[in-house]
Amino acid sequence: MVDYRLKLAKRMLFNKKGSLIGAVLAVTIGILVLHVNFVIFQGLYDAFIRDLTEYSYGDILVTDESNLIEKSDTILINWFSRIPDVQAAAPRFSSNGEINITKSGGMIETNRVPLLGVDPIQDIQASTAHKTVAEGSYVFSQNSIVLGSSIVRDLGGVRVGDSIEVGVVNRWGQDEVRRFIVSGIAATPGGQGLDYSAVVHIDTLRDMLDRKGYTSSIMVKLHDPTKAESVRDLFLASFPNDDFVAETIEESAEQQLAGFRSGIAMINMIGYFGMMSSAFAIVTIQMMLVNGKTKEIGIMRSIGARRKDILVIFIMQGILIGFIGAAAGTGAGLAYTFYAKETKLTFNNSIPLEVTFNWPQITQTALTAFGLAVLASLYPSFRATRLLPVEAMRYV
Amino acid sequence: MSKVLDIRGLTKIYGKEKANQVTALSNVSFSINQGEFALVVGSSGSGKSTLLNMIGLLDKPTHGTIYVDGTDTSKLNDGQISSFRNKKVGFVFQFSNLLSDLTVLENVMLPIQMAGTSKSREKAAELLGAVGLRDQMKQRADRISGGQAQRAAIARGLANQPALVLADEPTGNLDSVTSKSVVKLMKSMCSTLGQTFVVVTHDQEDFGDVDRIIQMKDGKAYETMVRGVRA
Ligand SMILES: Nc1ncnc2c1ncn2[C@@H]1O[C@H](COP(=O)(O)OP(=O)(O)OP(=O)(O)O)[C@@H](O)[C@H]1O
Ligand SMILES: [Mg+2]
Numbered sequence: 001m002v003d004y005r006l007k008l009a010k011r012m013l014f015n016k017k018g019s020l021i022g023a024v025l026a027v028t029i030g031i032l033v034l035h036v037n038f039v040i041f042q043g044l045y046d047a048f049i050r051d052l053t054e055y056s057y058g059d060i061l062v063t064d065e066s067n068l069i070e071k072s073d074t075i076l077i078n079w080f081s082r083i084p085d086v087q088a089a090a091p092r093f094s095s096n097g098e099i100n101i102t103k104s105g106g107m108i109e110t111n112r113v114p115l116l117g118v119d120p121i122q123d124i125q126a127s128t129a130h131k132t133v134a135e136g137s138y139v140f141s142q143n144s145i146v147l148g149s150s151i152v153r154d155l156g157g158v159r160v161g162d163s164i165e166v167g168v169v170n171r172w173g174q175d176e177v178r179r180f181i182v183s184g185i186a187a188t189p190g191g192q193g194l195d196y197s198a199v200v201h202i203d204t205l206r207d208m209l210d211r212k213g214y215t216s217s218i219m220v221k222l223h224d225p226t227k228a229e230s231v232r233d234l235f236l237a238s239f240p241n242d243d244f245v246a247e248t249i250e251e252s253a254e255q256q257l258a259g260f261r262s263g264i265a266m267i268n269m270i271g272y273f274g275m276m277s278s279a280f281a282i283v284t285i286q287m288m289l290v291n292g293k294t295k296e297i298g299i300m301r302s303i304g305a306r307r308k309d310i311l312v313i314f315i316m317q318g319i320l321i322g323f324i325g326a327a328a329g330t331g332a333g334l335a336y337t338f339y340a341k342e343t344k345l346t347f348n349n350s351i352p353l354e355v356t357f358n359w360p361q362i363t364q365t366a367l368t369a370f371g372l373a374v375l376a377s378l379y380p381s382f383r384a385t386r387l388l389p390v391e392a393m394r395y396v
Numbered sequence: 397m398s399k400v401l402d403i404r405g406l407t408k409i410y411g412k413e414k415a416n417q418v419t420a421l422s423n424v425s426f427s428i429n430q431g432e433f434a435l436v437v438g439s440s441g442s443g444k445s446t447l448l449n450m451i452g453l454l455d456k457p458t459h460g461t462i463y464v465d466g467t468d469t470s471k472l473n474d475g476q477i478s479s480f481r482n483k484k485v486g487f488v489f490q491f492s493n494l495l496s497d498l499t500v501l502e503n504v505m506l507p508i509q510m511a512g513t514s515k516s517r518e519k520a521a522e523l524l525g526a527v528g529l530r531d532q533m534k535q536r537a538d539r540i541s542g543g544q545a546q547r548a549a550i551a552r553g554l555a556n557q558p559a560l561v562l563a564d565e566p567t568g569n570l571d572s573v574t575s576k577s578v579v580k581l582m583k584s585m586c587s588t589l590g591q592t593f594v595v596v597t598h599d600q601e602d603f604g605d606v607d608r609i610i611q612m613k614d615g616k617a618y619e620t621m622v623r624g625v626r627a
Binding site for chain 1: 449452454455478481482483486487489493494496497498502505506507509510511552
């Protein structure tokens with residue numbers, strides 16, 4: 001048999017649909033806001049990490065304290081290929097230069113273009129940069145080049161198969177110009193990929209700069225990204241005499257991510273403040289409920305309800321509000337998250353969000369909202385116990 | 397014959413400041429025996445409701461003592477007072493007796509459940525049958541007539557077989573026909589169950605012969621009739 005207090009708590013609450021819906025909505029919306037914030041902002045953050053990892057930094061990025069790695073990239077790649085946690089590793093060489101194209105209208109030139117030299121075979125295993133090629137194909141030969149969509153725009157439009165000139169200043173300070181055939185054009189939503197770069201064969205770029213055997217970085221992709229730190233440490237321990245720098249994505253992209261992280265923390269804090277105002281809404285609504293039940297409280301007291309029983313009845317209402325609100329809010333939040341994940345929701349129609357279900361955080365949000373609702377009911381419940389039975393009878 | 401209610405020197409003064417104090421009860425003393433049907437009469441403002449509230453421990457007296465079933469009620473703490481209201485007295489008020497969120501049956505079950513006694517449903521149903529509400533048991537309490545509500549309130553008042561049933565103008569809100577039937581119900585509950593009643597009323601005639609009449613006047617009590625004999 002249900003305790004009479006629970007029955008009364010339920011009936012009094014459910015017979016006041018307006019108050020019930022108001023209080024439950026306050027909790028629901030508080031939770032939903034946090035879920036939506038999480039999907040969008042954490043999703044954006046994770047999307048940035050994902051893209052930076054995929055296109056530029058890998059799970060681990062090996063560089064050298066003095067700008068360029070002198071050790072043979074073959075030795076390093078072979079070393080990584082023997083580590084079980086490593087999926088693939090690829091060398092890259094970065095520089096910059098100018099690009100020009102001659103068309104019927106004359107020559108168009110663009111300066112200080114980031115040039116990225118890749119190994120066509122290894123790069124497609126360690127990075128998904130090749131997948132950003134929207135038209136044509138990735139770099140496949142010594143004289144093919146992939147242009148980012150932004151550079152294509154700067155050059156007034158380039159098509160696959162067009163011939164262009166790339167100029168660099170080599171290590172001796174001399175201009176070095178080569179002719180390339182555009183093999184592909186790269187574009188990513190949000191411009192996180194190679195949209196602002198030009199990609200060529202790593203050996204061509206080394207040759208142009210007269211840096212045979214040198215490497216700017218080794219991008220390492222792991223089967224399980226959570227192993228990044230142990231693989232990094234193993235690598236550094238294995239090459240103690242070289243001045244290598246090996247960093248996980250969090251370390252290498254720290255500058256881009258730090259501000260973002262504090263932004264997320266701030267948005268979450270605002271979300272929690274929103275939840276607090278939900279709690280105040282519950283206090284108000286429950287005060288209204290208590291005031292509307294003055295007569296009933298008097299009757300209950302006159303037939304033997306203790307102050308404690310009255311307290312329990314109204315706290316039970318808080319628990320009911322908290323429970324229903326937390327369930328509805330979490331349900332709605334999960335539905336939204338599911339929708340975002342299934343539809344590959346994008347931020348401002350550009351970067352696709354990296355949507356995850358963060359169960360610890362979902363649980364914490366639900367419990368916090370529930371706890372706040374119960375907490376919010378304490379004061380109105382206490383006020384209900386202070387009503388004197390004889391005062392209560394006065395109201396007809 | 398045992399005294400179920402014994403009041404000695406009961407005084408109630410409302411208001412803290414001297415200037416606007418109201419002496420609602422002034423040195424009231426009387427007693428009522430087990431199984432009696434007692435009326436409290438008197439003009440408006442004479443202190444009838446105040447007296448009943450004191451007896452039912454809904455409010456505390458300024459001076460004096462009230463013994464119910466031999467217990468000095470001034471010695472009870474908050475928890476004991478609740479339990480006393482639950483087990484020793486049954487209330488019937490003029491208005492708003494029932495909890496509108498519950499059914500008639502659930503209202504009558506409530507004091508039994510609070511007392512922690514088993515078979516609350518069966519007992520409540522039996523009482524409702526006795527007051528003629530067998531067919532209204534499952535109705536929501538705010539969906540029945542005024543007379544039916546007072547019958548239900550009487551059933552609830554009797555639920556824990558209290559020492560006293562206290563009724564404050566139980567028929568004050570009813571038409572004369574309904575009013576007479578409610579009076580009849582109370583008197584029959586008194587005679588068949590031996591249940592003691594203390595009833596405040598403005599319509600003394602409706603009650604016919606009673607065991608005792610307490611006449612209130614300006615906060616003072618006068619017994620005008622004891623055991624059917626005019627004092
Ligand atoms: N809470 C209170 N504070 C101040 N004065 C009060 C309070 N309750 C009652 N009184 C006063 O005490 C006196 C007795 O009131 P009480 O309600 O007992 O009268 P009553 O005989 O029941 O009247 P009625 O027949 O109108 O119900 C009145 O003068 C009333 O104004
Ligand atoms: Mg009165």
